[in-house]
Amino acid sequence: MFLAPERSRRGGEKGRPWLQGLHHDHFCRCTLLATDTERLLRATVLIPLHTLGLPITDEQIQEMRSNLDNIDFKMAAEEEKQLRHDVMAHVHTFGHCCPKAAGIIHLGATSCYVGDNTDLIILRNAFDLLLPKLARVISRLADFARERADLPTLGFTHFQPAQLTTVGKRCCLWIQDLCMDLQNLKRVRDDLRFRGVKGTTGTQASFLQLFEGDDQKVEQLDKMVTVKAGFKRAFIITGQTYTRKLDIEVLSVLASLGASVHKICTDIRLLANLKEMEEPFEKQQIGSSAMPYKRNPMRSERCCSLARHLMTLIMDPLQTASVQWFERTLDDSANRRICLAEAFLTADTILNTLQNISEGLVVYPKVIERRIWQELPFMATENIIMAMVKAGGSRQDCHEKIRVLSQQAAAVVKQEGGDNDLIERIRADAYFSPVHSQLDNLLDPSSFTGRASQQVQRFLEEEVYPLLKPYESVMKVKAELRL
Secondary structure, three states, rough: OOOOOOOOOOOOOOOOOOHHHHOHHHEEEEEEEHHHHHHHHHHHHHHHHHHHOOOOOOOHHHHHHHHOOOEOOOOOOHHHHOOOOOHHHHHHHHHHHHHOOHOOOOOOOOOHHHHHHHHHHHHHHHHHHHHHHHHHHHHHHHHHHHOOOOOOEEEOOOOEEOOOOEEEHHHHHHHHHHHHHHHHHHHHHHHHEEOOOOOOOOOOOOOOOOOOOOOHHHHHHHHHHHHHHOOEEEEOOOOOOOHHHHHHHHHHHHHHHHHHHHHHHHHHHHHHHOOEEOOOOOOOOOOOOOOOOOOHHHHHHHHHHHHHHHHHOOHHHHHHHHOOOOOOOOOHHHHHHHHHHHHHHHHHHHHHHHHHHOOOOOHHHHHHHHHHHHHHHHHHHHHHHHHHHHHHOOHHHHHHHHHHHHHHHHHHHHHHOOOOOOHHHHHHHHHHHHHHHHHHHOHHHHHHOOOOOHHHHHHHHHHHHHHHHHHHHHHHHHHHHOO
């Protein structure tokens, strides 16, 4: 199981430095969850075996169910030192507290029946933890975008000044990526299939023997266990394990989420440098030990750092799937126990941090306005030319006049470090007197943002809010718990 201790074959935790990075209590909870699930799967397969006619008693099944969380990890560790096999160590440990059921605990089961099916259950549960957190981040950003749908800001392409957009519209670029991630995570979660009961190499030979060649009962057993585990369907074809390409699917959507978060937090870091927007910065927070004036965007930096790690983890399942020999080889086990756990833990931490960022974003409209006015006069020249033509002027003459004045204004900005004074130059030139009274309207920033505001409203109403609707109750409960 990918959240259980690694099958080290050496006993103990030596040689597993990755464990040192996990909080001890969290690791213990994950291990308990995996072992509980493993024991439940053993009991689960015995119920249909009993129903289908094998000599298993209700008393044995009840004994197992009563001891699902009665786990002696010290005994299991000692057993593993002797047996060099983690699954059999837990079989012996489970049998110790279930003496009446000890002889049937592993009946018809294999290590991969227990391990792979437990992994699939935990993967499903892990997605169920991430999905509401991602939905909550999207919801917070949607509130931010709606409130600032009309606030003009300078757009950038190639990180060079471009046409105006709005703060809300830019935020919707972030939201759109996260919505794709939400859909992808949900798709992979819903597409998860149970491995089921397939035997050592996937042929179900052991179960066919248990049922004395009755194919129908073997099929029934597989379906009954799949339903009891809460899955709609199981793989028809497996080797000893479920195909490791499934792990690629899982890590792909998590890595894609990492890419989205990295882009969002990089934008926030750049905007912090421009002093247009900042992540939350506490009253007593220290930005730099050496430079007390600094306000480093450390939350966004942390998200970028972890997102890079999350994106690199996709290489593990890609390589693992490519080198699975025939029906199975064991060089997948230790790798999966690290990369799958780390991917979900990393994604969880990123979403927690991004929620904190999205709930406390600070915008500085005056700084944004100042930057707009550094560039807007140049952008408005076409509007001024058109107004002059409507007033009876020559387009060619007007173009030349503005070209000369624009070069003079650019020299003030670049060579003297001054403000863009193009509009003052136009106001002072009698040639442009026919449009002097129109200049304020021609330079209104909101007239340069196109349909950005309408796009924000339509996007939120038609795509975002419907996508978030299934998570509303969970988000509400979480918000109440925080209060």
